Amino acid sequence: MIHANSKKKYxxxxxxxxAQEVNRQITLLPQKLAKYIKRVDVETYALNRLPPLYASSQEGWKFQTKKAQEDYRKEIVVVVRHAFAAVQRDLLKSSTPLFTEETKKVSSLVTKAGGSTAENKESSKNYNWNHSQYYNLGSSRK
Structure with missing residues (x-):
């Protein structure tokens, strides 16, 4: 969907x-598991394994959407499924969001839960995330 308030020109x-496929597949997960899945991690994992399809006009958007549906629908389903599997392997992985709005939401939730962000940052240093296990699983790219 095209958003009018987007600052980018493409x-x-x-x-x-x-995002649509993640929404579809997350509804298939048990609710207790789904609440721990970071949707942004699933989406970025999948997007890093699929080709970009940029558009800068309404016509281009329609063309690229049709192309994605015809040429990449099955691949999107499989890659998103793999993304869920990868993210589920390490549900406790700590990460710092790129955008401050998301950071503020997380900080306020932590404060409401009775912890401080400083405590969480300190405790998260005890966990190491091995990137290679996620990025060397095999390529689903063509």
């Missing part, structure tokens, strides 16, 4: 397609 149709 959009990646694949982001929208992946």
């Amino acid at each position: 959009l990646n149709v694949m982001e929208d397609m992946v």
